[in-house]
Amino acid sequence: MSDIAVRVENLGKCYQIGQAKSGDFRQSFGSWMDKLRGRGGEQIAESKEFWALKDVSFEIKKGEAVGIIGRNGAGKSTLLKILSRITEPTKGRFEINGRVSSLLEVGTGFHPELSGRENIFLNGTILGMKRREIKAKFDEIVAFSGVEKFIDTPVKHYSSGMKVRLAFSVAAHLEPEILIIDEVLAVGDAEFQKKCLGKMDEVSKSGGRTVLFVSHNMAAVEGLCARGILLGEGRVSKIGSSIEVITSYLSVNENYEANLSKRVSTGSKRVIFTQMQVLNEEVEFKIVEGCFQVPFYSNIKFILQLKKIEAGGILYFAITLRDISGVKIVTFDNLYSNTGIHMNDRGNVQVVECFCEKLPLNPGNYTVDLWCSDGYETFHNIENACSLEIVANNFYSTGKMHTREKHGFLNIINTWKAANTEH
Amino acid sequence: MHKTVVDADKRKLSLNLRELFNYRDLFLILAYRDLRVRYAQTFLGFLWAFLQPAATLLIFTVVFGKAVKVDTGGVPYPLFAITGMTAWSYFAFVLNQSGNSIIGAQEMVKKIYFPRLVIPLSKAVVGFVDFAIGFLFLAVLMVIYKFVPGPNIVYLPVFILLTIISALAVGVWLSALTIRYRDFQHVVPFLVQFGLYATPTAYPAETIINNLPDWAVIIYYLNPMAGVVEGFRWSILGGAAPSEFAYVSFALIGILFVSALFYFRKVERVMADIV
Numbered sequence: 001m002s003d004i005a006v007r008v009e010n011l012g013k014c015y016q017i018g019q020a021k022s023g024d025f026r027q028s029f030g031s032w033m034d035k036l037r038g039r040g041g042e043q044i045a046e047s048k049e050f051w052a053l054k055d056v057s058f059e060i061k062k063g064e065a066v067g068i069i070g071r072n073g074a075g076k077s078t079l080l081k082i083l084s085r086i087t088e089p090t091k092g093r094f095e096i097n098g099r100v101s102s103l104l105e106v107g108t109g110f111h112p113e114l115s116g117r118e119n120i121f122l123n124g125t126i127l128g129m130k131r132r133e134i135k136a137k138f139d140e141i142v143a144f145s146g147v148e149k150f151i152d153t154p155v156k157h158y159s160s161g162m163k164v165r166l167a168f169s170v171a172a173h174l175e176p177e178i179l180i181i182d183e184v185l186a187v188g189d190a191e192f193q194k195k196c197l198g199k200m201d202e203v204s205k206s207g208g209r210t211v212l213f214v215s216h217n218m219a220a221v222e223g224l225c226a227r228g229i230l231l232g233e234g235r236v237s238k239i240g241s242s243i244e245v246i247t248s249y250l251s252v253n254e255n256y257e258a259n260l261s262k263r264v265s266t267g268s269k270r271v272i273f274t275q276m277q278v279l280n281e282e283v284e285f286k287i288v289e290g291c292f293q294v295p296f297y298s299n300i301k302f303i304l305q306l307k308k309i310e311a312g313g314i315l316y317f318a319i320t321l322r323d324i325s326g327v328k329i330v331t332f333d334n335l336y337s338n339t340g341i342h343m344n345d346r347g348n349v350q351v352v353e354c355f356c357e358k359l360p361l362n363p364g365n366y367t368v369d370l371w372c373s374d375g376y377e378t379f380h381n382i383e384n385a386c387s388l389e390i391v392a393n394n395f396y397s398t399g400k401m402h403t404r405e406k407h408g409f410l411n412i413i414n415t416w417k418a419a420n421t422e423h
Numbered sequence: 424m425h426k427t428v429v430d431a432d433k434r435k436l437s438l439n440l441r442e443l444f445n446y447r448d449l450f451l452i453l454a455y456r457d458l459r460v461r462y463a464q465t466f467l468g469f470l471w472a473f474l475q476p477a478a479t480l481l482i483f484t485v486v487f488g489k490a491v492k493v494d495t496g497g498v499p500y501p502l503f504a505i506t507g508m509t510a511w512s513y514f515a516f517v518l519n520q521s522g523n524s525i526i527g528a529q530e531m532v533k534k535i536y537f538p539r540l541v542i543p544l545s546k547a548v549v550g551f552v553d554f555a556i557g558f559l560f561l562a563v564l565m566v567i568y569k570f571v572p573g574p575n576i577v578y579l580p581v582f583i584l585l586t587i588i589s590a591l592a593v594g595v596w597l598s599a600l601t602i603r604y605r606d607f608q609h610v611v612p613f614l615v616q617f618g619l620y621a622t623p624t625a626y627p628a629e630t631i632i633n634n635l636p637d638w639a640v641i642i643y644y645l646n647p648m649a650g651v652v653e654g655f656r657w658s659i660l661g662g663a664a665p666s667e668f669a670y671v672s673f674a675l676i677g678i679l680f681v682s683a684l685f686y687f688r689k690v691e692r693v694m695a696d697i698v
Binding site for chain 2: 012015081082084085086087088089090091092093094095096097098099100102104105108109111113114118121122125126127128130131177
């Protein structure tokens with residue numbers, strides 16, 4: 001018996017675009033008639049192929065926890081859908097040794113009219129548990145969810161938080177040999193998320209189970225998974241230790257999109273960021289693979305270009321730097337200091353700048369989030385708008401340098417002298 | 424050791440009935456869910472399951488029994504009608520429910536794997552409740568009219584099975600077709616309405632056989648339920664044995680059922696992509 005849990009070979013998935021997904025009769029009948037008349041060729045030329053996944057190969061050993069990361073549209077979800085057999089691959093093959101449970105969402109099949117108790121059975125069965133298995137674990141599931149009091153109340157009367165807790169509790173008590181999880185931790189409150197992460201950690205470490213985990217939460221991937229797979233445009237762009245893969249995900253910024261308005265973002269978009277530059281005084285820092293190379297302790301100037309769609313008046317901004325696990329390190333903003341910037345021209349391109357003297361971050365990779373608001377409504381919020389690599393230099397003129405891992409994020413200049421009294 | 428292999432180049436078209444059997448818990452609980460939810464928050468609740476057939480039976484009796492005076496061969500009309508209605512309404516129920524079943528369950532279909540056949544199958548299980556209520560009506564009417572069924576009754580299980588299989592055959596076909604062509608959402612109500620007239624529920628099958636040319640009768644029996652309802656009634660009430668035309672229906676049921684399973688399997692592959 002091999003120790004391979006999942007083996008994927010040259011997996012590919014092709015979607016037809018520009019063609020109706022579920023057509024109507026006329027269309028099918030038309031193309032069928034065309035085929036009869038020998039005009040099939042045209043039809044094929046019209047619809048375009050889109051490879052959501054191409055030539056993906058990897059192996060996962062038993063008991064390994066592997067994080068799959070990548071930008072939106074990189075093919076993560078398609079890969080999980082294929083591995084959990086929801087959809088079939090167009091090319092290639094995969095084999096899975098062991099009982100699989102896939103959690104692409106929590107609470108699949110939950111029915112609002114049914115009670116919590118009934119939904120536990122319903123959802124558990126949908127996830128592939130047997131009735132007696134659920135019965136045996138029922139009390140445990142209820143206790144973990146913390147909704148004991150309402151277990152016989154229809155789920156439609158639950159708060160959304162309660163629903164998620166109940167749903168996750170069922171999922172957390174699955175005992176598959178291989179667990180496939182998609183981004184399900186994006187829901188629920190922080191405390192419950194922590195509890196779930198703990199439970200998953202327990203599952204993968206003590207249970208010796210294989211876990212495949214897709215997430216945008218780099219801290220979770222780093223904490224949970226020893227190995228990582230980075231997908232980019234449907235292909236595997238890196239396989240390695242999770243730290244390596246996360247670092248390359250955050251710094252490489254595959255298909256770095258300089259145009260910020262095209263980035264995946266949130267907010268009402270009444271004002272949008274269009275471009276940003278990171279300058280050292282007046283000169284832009286060198287960009288290596290979409291990552292600004294900022295020497296340690298540099299003066300740094302962020303120049304943000306904005307376009308107003310409709311809103312005018314006073315605008316507030318925030319620039320937040322995070323480390324590679326997504327932990328916020330520092331925020332530069334003009335909201336708390338009440339120093340909003342007055343903008344008046346409708347529709348015009350506007351530029352604001354933020355200057356920070358002697359950025360005291362230790363060498364390492366950081367990402368930059370942008371936020372814009374009128375103080376009430378978020379207009380535009382872009383996570384990971386760009387990344388910075390703080391590059392070690394000879395700051396102390398000693399050839400020695402602090403590092404993020406050893407000394408922490410910040411370097412605050414300090415002086416030392418002898419303070420003992422002289423004799 | 425459980426092993427799953429999926430290969431895009433080596434697809435085999437097997438029905439994989441064993442896997443379906445492994446998911447029996449799922450289709451039972453889905454049926455349970457449908458039943459629980461069906462009369463949730465209604466004032467009359469489960470009473471509705473009795474009211475609907477009672478009202479239909481009343482109308483049939485007044486219109487076809489009293490006004491049109493359909494020739495039932497001496498059998499009291501309500502008893503005659505309920506035999507046809509019980510089989511037909513199960514068929515109609517499964518058709519109505521399973522046609523839209525996959526679309527109704529698309530959130531599940533897109534998020535988790537299970538043999539998709541479980542969905543229309545569970546609808547057939549839900550229909551058993553109404554089927555049983557139909558039999559309850561039948562039993563009560565038999566007592567009222569002091570009717571004792573003849574030896575034909577041994578064939579009843581066969582016709583019950585045929586009713587279920589034909590309902591499933593058409594239901595599974597429709598559920599698979601509806602995913603691709605939403606047109607069938609509009610076809611199903613029409614089929615059910617049309618089928619009620621084209622099935623010997625309110626009148627005996629002889630009316631059709633005696634008054635129409637052979638080719639028309641054969642077309643009539645292309646309705647799978649035509650033969651089934653005829654046989655169903657014969658096994659309970661006796662009378663003339665099903666005509667040879669009924670075999671057209673029976674053969675069609677077999678063909679429809681097997682082809683339904685294979686067509687469904689074929690569509691199942693792309694179900695999550697096109698639903």
